[in-house]
Amino acid sequence: MRKRVKTPEHQFLFDLQQAEKRRFLAVKWLGVLIALAIVAQALGLASVFANLVLEGDLPLKSAALAGGAFLFKAVLQFVREQLSATASRNIRFSLRKRLIRHLAHLGPKRLELDEDAGLSTRVYEQVDALDDYYSRYVGQVFLVTFVPLTILVSVLPVSWVAFFIFALTAPLVIFFMILVGHKAANANRKQFKVLSLLSNQFMDLNQGMAELKRLEQVDIARERLALTASEYQKNTMGVLRLAFLSTATLELFSSVAIAMVALYLGLGLLEQLPWQAGVAPVSLFAAFYLLLLAPEFYLPLRQLGNDYHAKQKAEAAATQIAEILLLTESDQEDSAAVLNPHSLGKQSACLIEFQNVHWADAGRIRLANLSAQIKAKDRVWLRGRSGVGKSSLMAILLGFEQHYEGGLLIEGEPLKASNLSAWRRRLAWLPQTPEWVQGTIRQNLELGLGHCTDDALRNALMKAQCWDFVGSLRFGWDTAISEAGTGLSGGQMQRLSIARALLSQADIWLLDEPCSSLDSETAELVLNTLDEASYGKTVLIISHDTHPVIWANQQWLMTEEGVHVEAQTPISYV
Template identity: 25%
Template sequence: MNQTNSFSALVRLLRYARGYRRRIIAAATCSVINKLFDIAPEILIGVAIDVVVNQERSFVARLGFTTPQEQIIALGVLTFVIWAGESIFEYLYQVLWRNLAQRLQSDLRQDAYEHAQRLDMSFFESRSSGHLVATLNDDVNQLERFLDGGANAMIQVGVTVVAVGAVFFFISPLIALLAFTPIPLIIWGGFYFQRKAGPLYGEVRERVGEIASRLSNNLNGIATIKSFTAEAREAERLRQASEAYVEANRKAIRVSSAFIPVIRMAVLTGFLATFTIGGMQALSGDLNIGAYGVLVFLTQRLLWPLTGLAEVIDLFERAMASTRRILGLLEEPVQVADQGNPDLAQPVRGEVHFQQLAFQYPNSNSGIHGIDLKVPAGHTLALVGATGSGKSTLIKLLLRFQDPQSGQVLIDGQPVTAISLRSLRQAVGLVSQDVYLFEGSIRDNIAYGRPNASDEEIVSAARQAEAWAFIEALPQGLDTPVGERGVRLSGGQRQRLSLARALLKNPPILVLDEATSAVDNETEAAIQRSLRRIAHDRTVIMIAHRLSTIVHADQIAVIEQGRVAECGRHAELLARDGFYAAQWRVQTGMAREDDPIMA
């Protein structure tokens, strides 16, 4: 079963690499010719022995070289040509295979990454980033190592068996049968060890992913580790993951290492058969002395390279385990498809309609049920409710990070499923609670949505987001490095840059997903001032826990357990004395004992 899986992975890889067919054929051809040249010197040694022993009656004499001296000179010239040919084709196959390995691994990584970018958010929510990084990096490199040397070795072993076998059967069918007797055992042993090693190397690749995931999580959470003085505990966890990797490798190594001693004994059997039986025939005159020399030398050429099958199979199994993971990622279905849909009609006014939306997360009771909300263009909708009530789900559906099970989201009357993803997401600017800044300068991060924006436009967006004051005070201004994930900036500064990044994009629809929940009062006040200025000519959808930030919203929807519980303006909802009014009293210090608390 595992053997089948490995060859199935090879077939899938060849199917993927069909665009490289000419390069593969050229590299394989050079490998074949090189091996034929490599075998030839052993034949020439036997021919030289024949010349010395038989002289004018030698095989070479039949080709027109009458004297032994002429025969030796001819063999010398032929030896030079063969060695030169072997060297040339060794250079060619190494260049071709290595360049092919580099090109294929680069394209495979690029294709896998681009495909991963097209996958919907639920895929990333169910996979660890460490496993994905290990697949895109370590697994691709593992395949590269096989193509660098393993593919050539497999081809040359096959050529050796066929070419040497042909010479053997031409000289002595009896000795050929005896010399080839161990080959079925060697091949069976190769497949046996391959079948045993396959799942073990699959386990090794899993352990690699776990280590990468552990390292990624810990390095991203280093501040938390330090604050809880958990360095020793996390070091122990990494040690355990590393030991699991070592143990998985130990099992695979134990299996693959047993292959060579077993095959060595099989090789000895074939060599002894050629050595003894051939020697007896040469002594009795039934076999030419030169031919006997050829057979003895070629026996080693035939059998000893087969001991290299252990290393080749080791490389092959590692590569196929990695190939299954890489192609598995490439074959992951895209749930939210963008199939050449037309762009959103221009100009975009920004009307948003959540029409009878229903969405249920798999293996979970959370989701939304029959939500119907309409936001006129240029108006502000605020969404409030307990954590897990479904507020962020609406934003995911708006951006088509996921698609609803029923109902639809419309922008200016067009279903978002009927327009291109690029057009949809260009029309929406997202500022989330968890701000992600890329390593680079402040300028790079603000201009992320518009890389060609001028400095004047970047400064204008920074001013609108009330970020320019702190940027201008920095020694390097816009060229200040933010560090990985923006670690060199405060939370409030990162939030303002995130808002500036969205504003530079100048979207007709602006989404704020709890954008002020983790900032100080001064930053919140600054962001609120910015929002009041920029909300006049665009649609704004806000998710907020702090009700003080949404009192000016045109429409406030209270979401409870995936449904709209209340909807109206701030004053209207206070007058209803429902959930919203209760939360308002809690947050303004006038709570009653029976008021619920929004979690």
């Protein structure tokens, strides 16, 4: 017998399910008890109805059996739903933590997948899209197998005609469920893509509102956002249309099948069956028994049809969620305990050494040959035109790319996955556009560092020349700012980034175009602040010729052929 091949999405969902294997196993056993309770309830009710019609009395034992089975089934269903909901909540909570941790490790490489707004949609909206799959569909798959089989076994000794009606109509319900479900899966995938696009556009519009107003382009941006929202609305209605179509199809086939059973039993009791005229094929008790089991036979199939939409939605979400986890930086492990952050080969006089480092990706040269050294407390100014590999060099130093060729030594030791965590704790990273979160200035300064004392904050702000404008704010460092730094200028935000670097107590600073979005006067002030704040640090700063870093003791020029050291002034290490 050939083993069923699972799709990548199904395998991904199955692997997540294994974390709650015990709860789902308990859900299956509860399904077994529910199936038996359904048969017991039908037996009790059939006996009650038959005796009331034929004898005119109420059999207490049969009534007790029916009532007890009904209550027992209700309790089992409640416990089953609670177990499934708990399992779903735990799976989604663990997956969301895993995604956020992985995105944090990816750093800027995460932008290869999508913008931050689109990624946040995957982490929150699409992870929540797995809820119905685990809380309803997974448990229903077992019920849709065991309950009908139990009823078929119970029906066969009573009526072979009813048995064949059940056996022949059930596959039709499943066939049309799958047929409509595949179309719903494609519609869900398209819906998630449009939702990510809508999230990205909304974030861009929110962050660039001031600039759009200055350029008088707000109406055009609003129209683009409205078009995307309309597309999302249309896709959502398409998904709902398929869901209602699937439900209507299943209800139709189930109703027709139940009607066939009822017609057979009714004609049989009237002794009007064409092939058995004058003979009742079943007793009144058996007729009630079969008629009560008929809806219960199709109920799991109808419920699975409703939940099958949840499966297709979950698989569509799993496709994009798995893309995040498949994007790796270098299969690295978090092994902070392997090396002390400040003891990576202290015997070496050279802090950072590039040994013929070059990087090509998909046939494109990302970084040409680089052979150079940076000693402790060196401050290096790297310049070059766009596209020659400056940002790629930063990505390698930060450990977000390790598919390059050549050697990168840190104090004489190769930079590997095993010591990457310790290396990163020595770094302060200032990108072109520093990232901020909704919160106070203090919360943003302490982000990723933990609680800092008031004296440490004050000293960092003073060294970064932020104390004057922070002190002039109404609530000081407890003033709230947005992701875009509402209320503060670009130069002030960059100085706050310098203060955050000082608080980290990192001895190596990597700066990628810290003045790219600033005017010449503000850029000069920020560079002067960096000169004072980075004294005694090892610094690698990328900057165009328009913002020269005159205080650097090394000047590197990066071209398509490689990096050339243009100027080098020895410094004192005292």
